[in-house]
Amino acid sequence: MLWINIACFELVIFLTTMIKGFTHLRHGPSSLISSLYHHNVLYFLAIFSISATNATLSVADPYGRLIRLGQMQRVLHSVLCCRLILDLRASARRTQLSTASAVDNTTLLAACFDRAANTESEIASSYL
Numbered sequence: 001m002l003w004i005n006i007a008c009f010e011l012v013i014f015l016t017t018m019i020k021g022f023t024h025l026r027h028g029p030s031s032l033i034s035s036l037y038h039h040n041v042l043y044f045l046a047i048f049s050i051s052a053t054n055a056t057l058s059v060a061d062p063y064g065r066l067i068r069l070g071q072m073q074r075v076l077h078s079v080l081c082c083r084l085i086l087d088l089r090a091s092a093r094r095t096q097l098s099t100a101s102a103v104d105n106t107t108l109l110a111a112c113f114d115r116a117a118n119t120e121s122e123i124a125s126s127y128l
Contacts, residue, residue, distance in 0.1 A: 003058055006073075007051035014044040035091040039084040046076050 021037045024030070050073045057068060 003051050003054035007048055007055055010044060010048050010051060014040065014048070031095060032088065032091045035087050036084070039080070039087060043080045043084065046080060047073065050076065 017037070017040050021033070021040075024033050050069050054069050054073070
């Protein structure tokens with residue numbers, strides 16, 4: 001019964017995330033959001049398939065003589081969550097760097113113009 005509850009919980013979380021994902025995709029794609037939903041689908045498929053297998057094994061053998069996949073499910077849950085978080089961080093960093101490089105180029109250009117103006121005023125004041 002536990003495995004059926006876990007599978008249902010994962011299914012509800014997946015469906016609500018996909019519903020929210022479709023509203024985000026209407027507003028325009030984002031690398032961060034795309035990465036989140038891509039990993040969400042992979043996570044759901046892995047965890048739901050193991051939960052469904054465990055539920056089937058529980059019904060087929062109520063005395064627990066068959067091997068359960070609980071340990072594998074816990075390991076996959078940890079690995080997939082860590083992978084999702086690391087990929088989200090990498091995606092956010094790429095977005096931040098692309099935004100920062102555009103800002104840095106503008107700041108660098110402004111600093112060059114300010115320095116050129118200061119240099120010209122210094123040269124002009126030296127002749128006075």
